[in-house]
Amino acid sequence: MSDSLSSAPFAVRVVYLARLHDALGVAGETLTLCETDAPTVDTIVATLGRRGGAWADELAPGRAVRFAVNQRIAGRAQTLKDGDEVAIFPPVTGG
Amino acid sequence: MSDSLSSAPFAVRVVYLARLHDALGVAGETLTLCETDAPTVDTIVATLGRRGGAWADELAPGRAVRFAVNQRIAGRAQTLKDGDEVAIFPPVTGG
Amino acid sequence: MTVRVQTDDFDAGRELTRLRREDLGVGAVASFIGTVRDVNDASTITGMTLEHYPGMTEAALDDIVDEARRRFDIRDALIVHRVGPLAPGDQIVLVAVTSAHRGAAFAACEFIMDYLKTRAPFWKKERLTDGERWVEARASDEDAARRW
């Protein structure tokens, strides 16, 4: 990763909830992204999916997965900035 | 009134409720009807209306009035028999 | 299935608990409480009296609950309706319905209220600061009942 001004790396907190927490075996982690990638929620999904195993299974296209950025429901196209919290979770089942 | 077999008189209890009770000044009365008239709820309404005054006002065509025969909602065409209880009341406003 | 007409107030929480007690197939409890407002048609209401037709009231409410059971997949239903003098803020009526899933409970509860408003023999007489008046039936209640 470059540390030049135009591609400064930045950190995003990723949180896994409910079935994803169980299946992935972690509650969350910090990912470093590059500004030049204009990273979105989808960038994170693609990055995690390349890990294979449960990551590829849970985040495969067609799996029902939902997202929140900074505790607000978000779509896959939402762009991310330094310090954002991205939550990944299955469709909700409360009530 | 004749007391021959084919036109035996019979008694119907009439009950006035809510606004009608107040306006007519009575809670109820017993009316004697003639079998030969094949009396219906409408027969009673016409009979009472001919008394004039509050009776004619409250039972005038176009006034919203509802009926029950033997404690079941009934229409004006319902035929009556000896011992029936006919209730006359304004549209209900409970709940 | 329970229908009660009473002058006494009711404890809505206790009624709801009793209605679903022991039935572990219940996943949804929809309920409605009607209360006396202190204003109606731009007049200040100091109280009201609920009159009914004693011989008919319980049977009419039973019929409404029976019809709700025929139309909706519900487990149990309750109507408690008060009669006599009431003050602003007082509870008038409680309707509660239990079911496995929420759609049936909501629909049956609203159905029972709409039918009760147009078919159960209750009449309200309001006390105003300068007298009394019988409440007039609302066309909107007839419309609501016709939806079903």
Add this chain to the structure above:
Amino acid sequence: MTVRVQTDDFDAGRELTRLRREDLGVGAVASFIGTVRDVNDASTITGMTLEHYPGMTEAALDDIVDEARRRFDIRDALIVHRVGPLAPGDQIVLVAVTSAHRGAAFAACEFIMDYLKTRAPFWKKERLTDGERWVEARASDEDAARRW
């Protein structure tokens, strides 16, 4: 307007009384209680755990109540939702809405439940006699939320 997320049980009767207290403009109180059933998708349920996303939950519920206030002529609204371990028969959620007339209270209460079911970050994990499973979201809940 109140939203609470808690592990403790709630007293529905007391919550309803508190919600309408002092407001004599209230004529209608519609409410819904969701409870844990002992069976789901043909399996016996011995209990469940409700997980949530703590940082987001209250804000999501606040948004739903705000949206209900924009859409319906209501006076107040309440959501209480439990998290943590629950047993069959336990209360999960209470939604209550007050309004002058019943139509708005019924509609807002059902709207809040439909939105809560599809937008509030809660997840149920059921305990079966032979293990645990995460409850799958239902297409019927998505359909219900899309009606509004």
